[in-house]
Amino acid sequence: MPVPKRKTKNRFATALQPETDGRRAEATRIAKEVLIGKLRDRCAVSGYRLESRKGGLNREDDRFTLHVPDGKDLVEVPLSWSNVAELRRTVQAVASGIEWLGDRSAFAEMGQGYIEAAIRAVRPEVDLPSWVAAYTYRVDPDLFPDVTTKPDSARRFQPFTTPNQGRMTARNDRLGIFVEISAPSIMAEVLQHRLHGPFLRSSAWAGQAYFATIKIWRPAGIRDRDHAVALLDKVTRSTSYELDVSFSAGFELCERPVWPPDSYDLVNEPKNERMSVHQPLTLTLNEYSQDGLSYYWHARQSESIPVMEYLNYYQVLEYHFAQYALARTLEFARQKLKDPRFDPANSESLTRFVNAIGDQVKSKGTDFPGLLATLEHCIDVDQLADFIESDDDLRSHLTKKTIPGVPQVVTAQRDQLVERMARRIHGIRNTLVHAKGENRNEGSFILVPGSAEMRHLVQEIKLARFAAQSVLIASSVSAKHSRDFD
Template identity: 35%
Template structure:
């Protein structure tokens, strides 16, 4: 199928109804300095806008209905902020961001007031904690807009912070709301003043003029706000990631091939504690650092088993050496040192990891696992997205590839757990949650998960039921 030419697309655009709201939005975007683009996807003409996001753009597909929504707010000058579902309204110098909460916020905080109603504050639950007994006048229902204004501090009286129903403008600009809540919410009547049916935080009075300044202020303020809300009220809000960030994380996870054949009854049983760690890792999908560490702990569980095997091999080699003399104290000291070094595991942690990986999988198996998937090959052999960890040379898979894999697995583990200022004991920066590196961990997680599966299989026994 040939690619549509610009002339063809322009011809299709000219055939649109002159009252198509996308045409009006295109004109407004050009006035605002936002890049627009038309494309043809049989049988429809598609329109999208590249809204500013720092040094890059965040492209949004625009339907006729969403174009009407953008036009209804006159598309104020704004920029998206980093990898969050957040915006900086430049004309009013207000930052607003989508907030995820573990419970309905209006049931957690005192001082919340309705918007568009005379009732200002929720009362406390009765002695039995039964909110349902409270009268309708003091409850915030599903169709009520609400807001919680924070008390200003003495040193920054100009900074204003509030949490509540999203503003009308942000309810339209929010990626998460548009893509996840659009179908569910479209038939509900609007909240008072057209406010959004999700929670946002608004921050004003900070004087940010550039994207990077606004982003840094958003992170700094919300980090403090959310931590103190957790301390005082036992709830842990967090900023919602942009939809583009969520999709980019998914793209780091290689696709699985379809498996042929029906499931069969199991023949093996697996070590219970190690398997619980593996299941914990599976349940931590979307939390990359936690997921990685859970699979690493599966390997760690087997350290004593595999490192003792190395100890026995070393002892056997010493005793079989024709030069070994039982009447020579030097020879006996060597034997004692080998045996006493075993303990719970022989050697350093990195050496035990190498023994464990080498004991459950071959170099060829690891190399084949990586090279069978283009996403893994690109990650491990292309430009490195995880800094300060050993690189895998896929072109030299026979030169102790297991050691190279073990060194990389251990290097990432150290960057996650050495959470100390100035890079911990090794001077290497720790790998932080929500960072670009954490987002790019997908292939490394797949690798350590593969190794965890192999060591579980190697440690299996016949199922006894």
């Protein structure tokens, strides 16, 4: 039986390895410097602004920021390079006229007729935090295996391959449009901080999340940014709905992450700093409205669906309209009965009194008058002001004209604070429920799910939640008035 030859190491090759690695690293460094020079030149010729910046997000080459056109505005985009291919691809993107597409996590290369946008699942994974699920979508590889080998719409743009991530392709030959949903392309990786945010790739959840983009290629070209936005909207609406009908795999476009982020942890996800509390806590044993609490808990359980969450908080308020309308009416009646000019024996005087009471009941028990009566009775102005001032994002949002048709809420105006809060909550509620086909060109405004304006609902929910909590507390029965604890 022949004895197998023993494998021996090539000592000469091993000795040369450090030298070979050193030469390779030097060649890479030189190639990067040459490409950075080309990028600077290309930006200067094309009117892009490229800036050097200090530090990075755990990547050696996070050293540059590109200001990408977005209509009349510029979007600051930190560039993230880990190899020469990504740098080369950035030069090509600038040469082909890259532009950002509004508040979406989306960009277009006009010269290539190419659009790419980050997408998220309509039904997010329940085991992922909301801030991760907001940028996560998985293409089921069993349904859509990545088997294509010839270069086509997205292969042209060199997408990465991701384990357990499939690749969905579609085409319309008559209109000349090709679509792919797959892992982010090389250029999307370069722009990752404004597509998926700075937290995700360096967080503990990165290994459990799936990142995908929709890629749209129109060889005939894209006329301008407005054409790109319209094409993106029409293609995503149609594709998402049909994927959901056929495979329960609907998606929606992600919103562009804020940059620079207010705060971030380079290793772990964002944390809420909380101080330990003094115990034991005070056990109030207040008796809260059972039906009001049902609406409140429904709202808390609907946090993944902001519209439903907001409307359920409003239902907490609406549930108490009749209670505080009656309280207002009784107070009105007491004031009238104290008036020495009121003569109960006079039919005309009594008729006026009864009609006035009827008007009070009708007005205070519905919509805005009922809401205002409820909030004025339940909201402590100083508590409301402190709540708004304690949240920088909320305070800033409420002082800006971010949503048409609702008043600003400024804590310095204490005498108007509750009324403005009521008008704002009522206005937001109307924009959500009165979607009857109006549009802003006809002088009205509605908050449509998926729209750029809808992102402001996150801040509005904070105000509605505070109002609902305050009303439930003010409407509760103290334990000392309950016989259950006698």
